[in-house]
Amino acid sequence: MARASSPQRRAVVTLAAWTAGFVIFFPILWTVLTSFKTEAEAIASPPSFLFFNWTVENYGEVMERSNYFRHFWNSVVISVGSTLLGLAIAIPAAWSMAFAPAKHTKDVLMWMLSTKMLPPVGVLIPIYLIFRDTGLLDTRIGLVIVMTLINLPIIVWMLYTYFKEIPGEILEASRMDGASLRAEILYVLTPMAVPGIASTLLLNVILAWNEAFWTLNLTAAKAAPLTAFIASYSSPEGLFYAKLSAASTMAIAPILILGWFSQKQLVRGLTFGAVK
């Protein structure tokens, strides 16, 4: 039986949800608003919320100074490439862990996760030297490899959790019907796990898009993605907040739009298996 809720209670809950949503979204909103101010208005105290002279000159200046589309394209290649490569490795790995666990599967999963606990800067010099010697510095392929390796534990963990929710009997039935291992994964498991795979894909695209340590340290001019584009507008000596906000807005807009259109998939994937 559904729990009875009074209109007042519903109104309070709705208001609380909107307030929480607004508080979380506020920094992004403020960045977008600042991007339309002049540098003087950006630092004005008290700040004006909506009543200022709206201008797009910051965007014009950013477009004139930087090659936005090159950074954008690098971000797309690195985030999408690393996620697809990661999924190609993680789907079979998660399958074996979920449906054919060995004695130490849990330990392997924990060990994989433990690699995320190391501060990245601890391995900067070894990775930099490997990249230098293999000619991967400032290349998109190099960053795709690094991003894949960094996000692989999360991809495997997420897929493992989703796969665990799928009854093993269905896969057994397909085997009884003569499906090969490849057919079992591709035509039986994957379609059933689409919501989980989709949310894993989206989350990892977002993680790779926002990653700012390796993308800044392993690139120079050619493979630098949007994180480097933002970093070029930050300055400890000089107030360039409006231009920095314009650059930030341009960098987050694509991923924000992607998230907006795929929020149904994301939520469905994240709550997949939560209710049996």
Next chain:
Amino acid sequence: MTATMRALLGATALSFAGFALQAETLTIATVNNGDMIRMQKLTGDFTAKNPGIEVEWVTLEENVLRQRVTTDIATKGGQYDVMTIGTYEVPIWGKQGWLVSLNDLPASYDVDDLLPAIRGGLTVDGALYAAPFYGESSMVMYRTDLMEKAGLSMPDAPTWEFIADAARKMTDKSGEVYGICLRGKAGWGENMAFLTATANSFGARWFDMDWKPQFDSDAWKSTLSFYIDLMNDAGPPGAANNGFNENLALFQTGKCGMWIDATVAASFVTNPKDSTVADKVGFALAPDNGLGKRGNWLWAWSLAIPAGTQKADAAMKFVEWATSKEYLALVAANEGWANVPPGTRTSLYENPEYAKVPFAKMTLDSINSADPTNPTVDPVPYVGVQFVAIPEFQGIATAIGQQFSAALAGQTSVDDALANAQALATREMTKAGYIK
């Protein structure tokens, strides 16, 4: 020889010729500030004069850039052909053999025209390792109207006593006007740049001639006590979080009576587009205590060529172009004299057109009054005014900066902050092998 053979040979020769004509691309790492962005816009002049050389820019925030280029040069990664580095890096990297010497610059470059204080900071064992793109010191920027209202007149070379008195008189906390804005945010290039330079004028020093830390000295105690008392009485609230940008915003919106910081700020606070007090700003030398040293620093963003580059000749041409007298004239022609990168060449300050820029003379006097090779009252074994040019300095100074910032925020006492600083510096210097 058949016709086919001849055609093939011809095509091969052409492709070789094409290869030879292919443009050489220089990758230049630089910081995000007005002068550097102007240089990027003027790159066309360089490429027009040097056909066959293309330029690719990597602009990064100062701290990101420092981490990025240090990783690259220490591992000989070869990602950059020209790097923008400061007076802190040049002596250390030059000594390591990581930079190409610029001693072979042509006579037309007129290396003797570089300001001696700046040139001295970029020279290691007689060799110039970086060419200064712009130089800066620190000075007092003050509100002429508030000074007049307080019934005072700022001397060209004030003492700390005068500054403290004026700051307290100018303060009107109910009207949100604070007599003095100083850096409080922790960091070796933030509060420690200001406090190290200030300490020099109070007779303090980081190390004695045996590399023993000196934070237990009376001079350091009077420096820190003076700074914290003054900021408590006449500084803005939350000053422990304020760096250059926060103080710039406060000054530009009319909330600071005085601000002691980088000379480069002069062009910002006098720009009517961004500053509400543009026509009420005066300048003075950084204060002293009558001990022969002023509390101003010296910094130069400079262009250097990493030893690992394959394009040293083209890189040398670029460095020569960007730091030449002709470049200064080019900026003046395009953007006006006030926008010329300051603080590098004597000839610029002899130019009558440049002398009309309101902050030109004070910038030059500030730079000339700093001596990186002899920065303190008592002798020291190191080079650097607001830093100590050893690799360990960044880590130690940032940790000590946190102690001093905590003291400013009232979370710890001056005595405790100095005792912690002394213990911390002694431990690190012993570990690094300076103290036997």
